Amino acid sequence: MRINVTSVLVDDQDKALRFYTEILKFTEKTNVPLGKFRWLTVVSPEDPDGTELLLEPDDHPAAKSYKTALVADGIPCTSFAVDDVQAEYLRLHGLGVHFTQEPTDMGPVTTAVFDDTCGNLIQIAQAARA
Structure with a gap:
């Protein structure tokens, strides 16, 4: 599967x-x-x-309330893997993308969160380098 x-x-x-x-x-x-x-x-x-x-x-009526609740709590609806969170943050920020969380070291990953302009928060994540 x-x-x-x-x-x-x-x-x-x-x-x-x-x-x-x-x-x-x-x-x-x-x-x-x-x-x-x-x-x-x-x-x-x-x-x-x-x-x-x-x-x-x-x-669907449930979709809007679901999305609103996630955004209100600062919870991303999904996560995308990137090789370099800082570089992607700088690229996207330079294009006017609004971030709700700048790159943050979370131990095994570094993450950042942005608004996708469509009602969602999206996380980007980079695995810690060995």
């Missing part, structure tokens, strides 16, 4: 696609119309056949 697709709930698929491709540098993988919304996924350019991130509409 392996993870094939995971999702992040977004308030606007077009805005999310722009942020996740233009700012985070993911690659659009699937874009299939499904009525009012789309099956819209992105992947890491480092692993184009790897796990897909579904930019899923937060249209």
Whole structure:
């Protein structure tokens, strides 16, 4: 068994696609119309056949309250691995991305947390170097 697709709930698929491709540098993988919304996924350019991130509409009533509660408590909805948190923080901050947590050494990982402009907090994490 392996993870094939995971999702992040977004308030606007077009805005999310722009942020996740233009700012985070993911690659659009699937874009299939499904009525009012789309099956819209992105992947890491480092692993184009790897796990897909579904930019899923937060249209379900429970989704908005779930997202609001996570953000209010400062809890990221997901985490992305990076090789260098400080470098990625500086790159994203330079592009105007708002961080709620600057790079912080947490022992086995260094993390930072940013707002994805679509109603979510996202963590980036770098494993400690041996």
